[in-house]
Amino acid sequence: MFDFLDRFMPGILEWLLPRASTYAIEIDVLFDVITILVGFWFFLVLGYFFYLIFRYRHREGQRAEYISGETHKQKQAIEIPHYLILICDVAILVPTFMVWYNIKIDIPPPDEEVRVVSQQWAWTFYHAGADGVLGTDDDIVSINELHLKNNTQYTYHLESLDVMHSFSIPVFRLKQDAIPGRVISGHFKPILTGEWDIQCAEMCGVAHGIMGARVFIETEEEHAAWIAANTPKLSEGEMLAAKDENLPEVKEDQNNG
């Protein structure tokens, strides 16, 4: 449905920013539908308003008339636009529920998972590593750099260590609050290679404005090369120590940045 509707839409957001996830088109179409419907009524009402001001401007010797709004015709002037606007509300609500379900409720089975940890004022990303499984010894941890494989279905698990943050990737049309004490899962599937912005979208302290990061969407070969270059090299002793709580710090040092 969204692909079909998109053909008739102006593509306002796409004009500003490319679409890099499968559901970006749904957000864009919804944005266009709202902009068109609200814009239509905005200009219609304002135009009519200024027309009436001009048409019934003050003239010498002409007295104002008191209208009680009780006749059938006068009531219709309120009721007809009222029902038309209700129809427009439904035309916005239906795609809104569909988009909400597709993005927030229905999480497809993932090819890969990624853990996203926010804190004042940085992002830490835990990538699955060569074995493709999150939470194992070959996880790759990076600060302010998220590396994704193109055309791969991801589930992310979002956490916060301190205050509320918001995980925003504009090219994905993704924005999700991070709440301390909770792990919030969601999904995305990148469809466009390149390097794009990640930004915290929730006022989280004095350095909120510079709490940015980058997402790198890579081809399968590029992503494999990045994994090979960044997989932590652990000796057997370190592998045993991996059970130890201190290891994430070691891994972060090796892969920082």
Ligand SMILES: [Cu+2]
């Ligand atoms: Cu912030």
